[in-house]
Amino acid sequence: MHESRTAKALGEIKSKGASARLEHFLTQIEKRDHSLGAFIDVFPEMAREHAARVDSKLKSGKPLGALGGLVIAIKNSVAIKGHRLTCGSKMLEHYVAPYSATAVERIIAEDGIIIGSTNLDEFSCGSDCSKSALRVTHNPLDETRVPGGSSGGSAAAVAAGFCDLTLSEDTGGSIREPAAFVGAAGFKPTYGTVSRYGIIDLAMSFDQLGPLAPDALSCAMLVDTISGEDWHDATTKGTKRTEFVHKLDSMPREIRAGVPKEFFSGCDEGVADLVWKKIKALESAHDGFSIEEFSLPSLKYSLPIYFLLAFSEFSSAMQKYDGLKFGMKWEESKDLAEAVSTVRDRAFGPEVKRRILLGSYVTSKEFRDAWYTKALHARSVLKKEFAKAFANYDVILGPTAPMVAWKMGERQQDPIQMYLADVLTTPANCAGTPAGSVSAGLHAKEKMPVGLQISTGWGNDLLALQVMAAAEKV
Amino acid sequence: MKKETAANSTPAPKSKPASKPGAAQAIDAETLARTAEISRLKLSDAEAEKFGKDLNLILDYLSTISEVQGAGEGELYYVKNQNTVLRKDEPKAFDNTAGIRSQFAKKKDSGEMLSPKSM
Known part of the structure; x- marks a missing residue:
């Protein structure tokens, strides 16, 4: 038991x-x-x-x-x-x-x-x-x-x-x-x-x-x-x-699970094997649980959509940190702008600065149509495609991340390599839909855990949690 | 000691330009300096070189967004559809204004926030 x-x-x-x-x-x-x-x-x-x-x-x-x-x-x-x-x-x-x-x-x-x-x-x-x-x-x-x-x-x-x-x-x-x-x-x-x-x-x-x-x-x-x-x-x-x-333990008997092929593109082989094993185990343990592979083409755009919009919102949210209302003290400067810039330079780390710069760039008057507005349109497309997928499937399954936890110090030089860790989780944030992760077991070579991601349609949080609970038991 | 770079003398990034989505252009030295200025960030020479390369690399990756055929779609700012919700205009006093005032970086004895001279 x-x-x-x-x-x-x-x-x-x-x-x-x-x-x-x-x-x-x-x-x-x-x-x-x-x-x-x-x-x-x-x-x-x-x-x-x-x-x-x-x-x-x-x-x-x-x-x-x-x-x-x-x-x-x-x-x-x-x-x-x-x-x-x-x-x-x-x-x-x-x-x-x-x-x-x-x-x-x-x-x-x-x-x-x-x-x-x-x-x-x-x-x-x-x-x-x-x-x-x-x-x-x-x-x-x-x-x-x-x-x-x-x-x-x-x-x-x-x-x-x-x-x-x-x-x-x-x-x-x-x-x-x-x-x-x-x-x-x-x-x-x-x-x-x-x-x-x-x-x-x-x-x-x-x-x-x-x-x-x-x-x-x-x-x-x-x-x-x-x-x-x-x-x-x-x-x-x-x-x-x-x-x-x-x-939690009253999962519906009939569940149609969709597995997007795109979730496994670029995924570590050991991660993919474990996730598929867990999905098959769910199917075997529950009579009404059916699985089907399908294609969700917009998934490959979710990371660009997410980062363009998240950087934009982030740069806006960071504007309030000016060294006046919060903690770090400003020093005497020639003017207000100089004082604020000095505090932000000293207090923010490189990744925060990088995201602020990108967000400011893609929302600036000259470039916003090409980047920010384009991403807003693309988010509409992704959300609609997600809604369409959830009309066909009760739940979408796949890996949570395409890799296992990496060694300390790796992926630090190339920001894209770090951002790619989010490639499978950002779609749910772009669509606003619920998603959870449970362990699918230990990677055969790396001996580190692998996550199974369980996504459901808008407002269907209970089903996601029920499938998570069921997955823990198989 | 960190060497500050004047906005108009930020060195040019050496990475390839990101230019795919529409009329978007590479972030060159001038654009980076202007972006840093409106972001209220000072960049050292080394930071300007590093960020210039990084930003072009990232934008090059994000430029796949141009492939999405979404021109006919609306601009999705919020994922939740709802009308603007207005609550009743009933003022509620916040019970810890002293807690907020105590966080000001610099303040007068009377508790008001001090800011640098702007004129």
Whole structure:
């Protein structure tokens, strides 16, 4: 009988108590995080307060909230009132959040125990967590390798057993790719399902909060907790709070799964083999589960669409970091422009500067029609093609990333090589549709995890989570 | 000490130009300098050379976008279809303005933010 790590954790909370479990996690962090670099900050005092509240409820027989005392780490692009919100950048190194994100408030209200904030590539600009200005994160399964990114700290925290699950953020695959690289589960809900209030916006039409966690059960628990309408974020208007946990094991009998040929173009052979093996296992284990290969021609344009639009939105979002309102102090200069430029030069890392420059270029008056507007049209084409595909198939399956976690230091010289890590995850962000990743097993040669990506149509988040849960059991 | 480059003397990138989508042109030294200026970024000589090469390389890769036949399609800014939602005009006081003021890089004793002279 399959029992997930989260099911075991919930049992432990009842038998050992939340405080005892929390101390175990804090000890593990103390022992190992100096070499892993998963956390930016750990909050023992706040976490102990939360745990004591959970234990008090347990003792008095009061029902626990939806998260039932699970220990949760939060990506450091999400605001927790009174704690540093660095986004992995020198620009915000000393910035303290004056309020909490809606998702964080909901986690606390539902008896989640917040243990700390996790590392990320600076302003989420990266796919391996090597670009944080504060510390580098290593993969707990092999410390000579990267944990993926940008939510590499969250992935490392889950894989190292520093927490039960994490709240992370996915703009172009930042939850799913690192989840795949450490053998965890990750889920990006439909755009607009979760309030973005209190997250540092990177590309507002792509950003979405979601879980990076050990399994589909904890993913469903977190989505159920943080989803729903929030008056602070208009994209959530009309969104109801989800109720996925109790439906997780009720996958529909008949499922038509499509496997786009384009997902395997340029994919590592060992990755492709494992993913196909997992897909076939799903088909064998479920009578009504049918698979069919098909073609989705626009997939090859998803990375150009994503980067052109995400760079554009990013350069706009970065304008507010001028050294006046946030942390890093400006020095006396001849004028305001000089002061702002000096601070930004000193505080931003190379990848952030590269993306700001590209975004400014493709949206400038002379070039916007050729690049930015063209990408907006192409995004329409991709979204329509995706909708058409989901009219034929309930779920689309393929690899999460075309490779396994690479060695630290690789893919640093050529930015295209780094960007290609997102080639299979960006389509869901471009279309706004839900997508998750679960482990398909260990690569035969590299001995590192490979991710199976499960995508469904707009608003069909439950089915994606159900197929994730089913895939974990085969 | 990092050597700053004046906007009009940024060295020319040596990589091949990115010019596929429509009338897009390569990012030459002048364009890079202008882009850096509007981005409020100073670039050293070394950064200008590196970014010039990188940006042309990246744009060359992204230029496959020109193959998409999407001229008849709308410009998709938001993936979620919804009308503008207006909430009731009920002011709500933020409870931690002091927390925001305390983050200002430089401030007067009275709490107002200080900025460099602009005139």
